[in-house]
Amino acid sequence: MTALKNDRFLRALLKQPVDVTPVWMMRQAGRYLPEYRASRAKAGDFMSLCMNPEFACEVTMQPLDRYPQLDAAILFSDILTIPDAMGQGLYFETGEGPRFKKVVSTLADIEALPIPDPHKDLGYVMDAVSTIRRELNGRVPLIGFSGSPWTLATYMVEGGSSKDFRKIKAMLYDNPQAMHLLLDKLAQSVTSYLNGQIMAGAQAVQIFDTWGGNLSAAAYQEFSLAYMRKIVSGLIREHEGRKVPVILFTKNGGLWLESIADAGADALGLDWTCDIGNARSRVGDKVSLQGNMDPTVLYAKPEAIRAEVGRILASYGKGSGHVFNLGHGITPEVDPEHAGAFLRAVHELSAQYHE
Numbered sequence: 183m184t185a186l187k188n189d190r191f192l193r194a195l196l197k198q199p200v201d202v203t204p205v206w207m208m209r210q211a212g213r214y215l216p217e218y219r220a221s222r223a224k225a226g227d228f229m230s231l232c233m234n235p236e237f238a239c240e241v242t243m244q245p246l247d248r249y250p251q252l253d254a255a256i257l258f259s260d261i262l263t264i265p266d267a268m269g270q271g272l273y274f275e276t277g278e279g280p281r282f283k284k285v286v287s288t289l290a291d292i293e294a295l296p297i298p299d300p301h302k303d304l305g306y307v308m309d310a311v312s313t314i315r316r317e318l319n320g321r322v323p324l325i326g327f328s329g330s331p332w333t334l335a336t337y338m339v340e341g342g343s344s345k346d347f348r349k350i351k352a353m354l355y356d357n358p359q360a361m362h363l364l365l366d367k368l369a370q371s372v373t374s375y376l377n378g379q380i381m382a383g384a385q386a387v388q389i390f391d392t393w394g395g396n397l398s399a400a401a402y403q404e405f406s407l408a409y410m411r412k413i414v415s416g417l418i419r420e421h422e423g424r425k426v427p428v429i430l431f432t433k434n435g436g437l438w439l440e441s442i443a444d445a446g447a448d449a450l451g452l453d454w455t456c457d458i459g460n461a462r463s464r465v466g467d468k469v470s471l472q473g474n475m476d477p478t479v480l481y482a483k484p485e486a487i488r489a490e491v492g493r494i495l496a497s498y499g500k501g502s503g504h505v506f507n508l509g510h511g512i513t514p515e516v517d518p519e520h521a522g523a524f525l526r527a528v529h530e531l532s533a534q535y536h537e
């Protein structure tokens with residue numbers, strides 16, 4: 183394998199010194215880019231992009247080619263590949279988000295779910311990882327990812343996106359044993375899926391717990407964090423002679439940072455509702471932090487974006503341990519010029535915080 187030419191993302195996750203604060207954007211390959219929309223039209227639809235390793239590689243590279251400031255690439259795929267591989271039949275209705283042909287409602291449904299084999303059932307993802315690694319040729323590290331068991335379960339039980347999580351919350355309180363069986367199967371599936379990505383070439387992994395912040399404090403511990411902790415303890419943490427850092431991102435998890443920092447990961451993703459300097463003092467030396475600009479700041483003018491970047495950098499303060507990112511994914515309406523202004527501002531304004 184080629185040596186990494188730019189490893190500041192991996193170094194910051196491990197709190198090793200860096201020259202400037204590394205940066206990437208959640209959903210950096212997406213609909214705000216005209217070249218992405220062109221590739222999607224050529225492939226036919228979103229899932230065809232994900233399932234064809236050549237297309238997945240093409241769109242992964244697009245933001246890197248446009249923005250030389252990006253310090254990491256992220257695998258182009260989706261978190262819902264796992265429920266699809268469990269036989270639920272994922273499809274996307276234009277403008278409506280994800281849907282499943284089969285919904286999980288009963289204990290019998292859960293008992294019947296298989297645990298996917300990453301190579302047999304999700305081979306297209308493993309192939310995408312190795313294809314992207316080859317194409318990157320050491321330019322920047324490649325991030326692999328998965329959804330958290332709780333977040334995946336919300337889509338599987340609700341049958342798609344949900345506003346109130348009515349079905350899964352009823353299941354959680356009416357039938358906690360069934361809920362635990364589903365989450366345990368998902369934790370096993372996620373562990374082998376992420377380990378498969380690491381063996382195929384992912385150099386860091388992120389677990390997206392998009393809906394964990396919708397639980398009560400007690401339910402978060404029992405039904406989301408416990409399973410992420412279990413996954414983290416089963417992951418391959420060193421490969422190709424380097425540490426493979428793990429990032430946990432619970433959206434709206436700001437109230438629980440101390441306990442998330444104890445789950446065994448290397449870094450926590452922060453949404454924009456917490457102050458990053460305050461988060462740093464709460465988690466201490468246990469973990470690095472990734473985040474946390476409100477993605478809607480990108481609707482403002484470049485000068486305002488730059489000011490907000492400066493404010494977040496000043497709040498984090500001096501030293502390594504910060505990966506700059508948005509607090510959630512970049513939205514389709516953002517002007518690509520504004521994303522460029524954001525990325526440039528991070529590198530230009532952060533040098534003063536590093537020796």
Ligand code: CP3
Binds near residue numbers: 209212213256511
């Ligand atoms: O960050 C990246 O660039 C990597 C690619 C990536 C996608 N989805 C591509 C995608 C990643 C990391 C995800 C994760 C994902 N998928 C999450 C967790 C992170 C988050 O955003 O909270 C969730 C909840 C999903 C499920 C999902 N996929 C939804 C709800 C939707 C529809 C919502 C929307 O934005 O329209 C998707 C579709 C999706 N996944 C798109 C992309 C680029 C848009 C599809 C399109 O091109 O039409």
